[in-house]
Amino acid sequence: MPTFPIVIVGAGEAGISAAEALRACGYQDRILLLSDETCLPYQRPPLSKECLQQVGSVGIPIKADDWFAAQGIDLLNGAIGLEVFPEDHLLQFLCEGSLQTLRYQKLILATGTRARRFEAETPCRYLRTLQDSSQIRRDLEDAESVAIIGGGVIGLEVAAASRGLGKAVEVYEVGPRLMARAFPEPISQVISDLHETHGVRLHLGVENLVINQRCVSLGGVPIEADLFVAGIGATPNFEIAETAGCSIDDGIIVDGQGQTNLPAIYAAGDVARIWHPTIDAHIRIETWQHAQRHGAHVGRAVLARQPDYAVLPWFWTDQFGVNFQTVGFPGLADTTFSTRNSTTERATYIHMRDDRLIAATTVNNGRDIRPLSELISRRWSGDVESILSAKVPLKALVQEFSKI
Numbered sequence: 001m002p003t004f005p006i007v008i009v010g011a012g013e014a015g016i017s018a019a020e021a022l023r024a025c026g027y028q029d030r031i032l033l034l035s036d037e038t039c040l041p042y043q044r045p046p047l048s049k050e051c052l053q054q055v056g057s058v059g060i061p062i063k064a065d066d067w068f069a070a071q072g073i074d075l076l077n078g079a080i081g082l083e084v085f086p087e088d089h090l091l092q093f094l095c096e097g098s099l100q101t102l103r104y105q106k107l108i109l110a111t112g113t114r115a116r117r118f119e120a121e122t123p124c125r126y127l128r129t130l131q132d133s134s135q136i137r138r139d140l141e142d143a144e145s146v147a148i149i150g151g152g153v154i155g156l157e158v159a160a161a162s163r164g165l166g167k168a169v170e171v172y173e174v175g176p177r178l179m180a181r182a183f184p185e186p187i188s189q190v191i192s193d194l195h196e197t198h199g200v201r202l203h204l205g206v207e208n209l210v211i212n213q214r215c216v217s218l219g220g221v222p223i224e225a226d227l228f229v230a231g232i233g234a235t236p237n238f239e240i241a242e243t244a245g246c247s248i249d250d251g252i253i254v255d256g257q258g259q260t261n262l263p264a265i266y267a268a269g270d271v272a273r274i275w276h277p278t279i280d281a282h283i284r285i286e287t288w289q290h291a292q293r294h295g296a297h298v299g300r301a302v303l304a305r306q307p308d309y310a311v312l313p314w315f316w317t318d319q320f321g322v323n324f325q326t327v328g329f330p331g332l333a334d335t336t337f338s339t340r341n342s343t344t345e346r347a348t349y350i351h352m353r354d355d356r357l358i359a360a361t362t363v364n365n366g367r368d369i370r371p372l373s374e375l376i377s378r379r380w381s382g383d384v385e386s387i388l389s390a391k392v393p394l395k396a397l398v399q400e401f402s403k404i
C-alpha cells in the first residue's frame with residue numbers, strides 16, 4: 001500500500017509551522033508544501049515596518065533557503081491549489097501552466113488572507129505581499145503626500161513609516177476611531193494622539209468617502225495626494241476549501257484540533273475560524289504568533305489527537321517607535337482600566353467583560369503581557385482593584401492568585 005503525502009496548501013507562517021511540527025513529531029513520509037508565490041516564504045509583519053524604511057528590501061525569510069531540503073519538505077513554488085475532491089483524497093493544482101492532480105493522505109489548508117479591495121479599479125495600493133511593500137516603498141520615493149484609506153494596523157504602520165520619510169500624511173477612517181477592531185476606545189485615543197503629535201492628519205468617521213475609477217473623494221470633493229494606500233481589512237482565502245465542501249463562515253470552520261467538517265482536511269492560521277475554549281466560540285485570528293502556534297498545533301493534531309488549541313491571541317504593532325501589545329479578546333470587553341503604575345511613557349490597560357478579565361494591552365510595557373495572559377487563560381474574575389492597585393509586580397500577583 002503506497003503512503004500518500006501530507007499536503008499543505010500555503011507556505012506562510014501557518015503552513016511552514018505545520019510542516020515543521022510534523023517533522024518534529026517524527027513523521028517520516030513525504031510532506032509537500034504548495035505555495036502560489038514564487039519567492040522564498042517571507043515574514044509579513046516587517047512589510048509595513050522595516051521594509052518601508054529603504055528601497056530594495058528583500059524581506060525576512062521565514063526559514064533559510066536550505067531549511068526545506070534539510071527537513072525533507074518539498075516546497076513547490078508557483079503552485080496554485082485549485083480544487084479538492086475529498087472522496088478520493090485528490091487535490092488539483094496548477095504549476096508552470098500545467099494542471100496536475102495528486103493524492104493526499106491528509107490535507108492542511110493554510111491559505112491565509114488577501115487584502116480587501118475596493119470594488120472599482122482605483123489608484124490605491126494595497127499591502128499584503130513583499131511585492132506590494134516594495135512597490136509602495138518605490139512610490140514613496142516620488143510622493144510628497146500620502147493618503148491612507150483605513151485607520152487599522154496596516155494603514156497606521158504605513159502612515160508612521162511615511163511620516164518617518166518626511167511625507168505629508170492624511171488618514172481617512174470610516175469608523176469613529178482608529179484600530180477599533182484591535183483595541184478598545186482608550187487605546188485608540190492613545191494611538192490618535194501619537195499620530196497627531198507626529199504630524200499625521202486624521203479624518204475619522206468619514207462616511208462620505210467615495211472611491212471610483214478616477215478619484216477618491218470626500219463629500220464630493222476629490223482628495224489630492226500623490227499616493228493612496230488602502231488598508232481596509234483582509235479576506236480569507238477559503239475558495240479551495242469551498243470546492244471540497246468544507247463549512248465556511250468568514251473562514252474555514254475548524255474544531256480544537258484544526259479539523260474541518262471533513263475527515264482528512266484541516267485548516268490553520270489566518271484562514272481558519274477556530275473554536276476557542278476561553279470564549280466558548282469560534283473566532284478567526286489574524287496575527288503572526290497565532291499563525292505559527294496554530295499551524296504547529298494542527299501539524300501535531302494531524303498525527304495524533306491533541307488537547308484542544310487554547311493559545312490566547314497576542315498581537316503587537318510598532319508605530320513611531322512605540323510598541324503596543326495586546327493579548328486576549330479586546331473586542332469582547334465592555335470596560336477598560338489603566339493600572340495605577342501607568343505613566344505617559346509606559347502603560348498597561350486591562351479589559352474586562354463584566355467582572356472577568358478578558359484582555360490586556362500594554363504600551364511600551366510588554367513585560368506585563370505574560371502574567372496578564374496567565375490570568376486571562378485562567379478565566380480570572382473578581383475585584384478589578386486588586387490588579388489595578390497592585391504594588392507588587394504583576395508576575396508576583398499572578399503567583400499569589402495561583403495559590404488560591
Ligand SMILES: Cc1cc2nc3c(=O)[nH]c(=O)nc-3n(C[C@H](O)[C@H](O)[C@H](O)COP(=O)(O)OP(=O)(O)OC[C@H]3O[C@@H](n4cnc5c(N)ncnc54)[C@H](O)[C@@H]3O)c2cc1C
Pocket residue numbers: 009010011012013014015034035036037043044045046047048079080081082110111112113127128129154237240268269270271285286287288289291314315316317318
Ligand atoms: C503588512 C502586514 C503587517 C503585519 N503586521 C503584523 C504585526 O505587526 N503583528 C502581528 O501579530 N501580525 C501582523 N500581521 C499578520 C500576520 O503576518 C499574519 O497573521 C500571518 O502572516 C498569517 O500567516 P498565514 O500562514 O496564516 O497566512 P499567509 O501569511 O497569508 O500565508 C498564506 C500563503 O498561502 C498562499 N496561498 C493562498 N491561496 C493559495 C492556493 N490556492 N494555493 C497555493 N498557495 C496559496 C498565499 O499566497 C500565502 O503565501 C501583518 C500582516 C501584514 C500583511
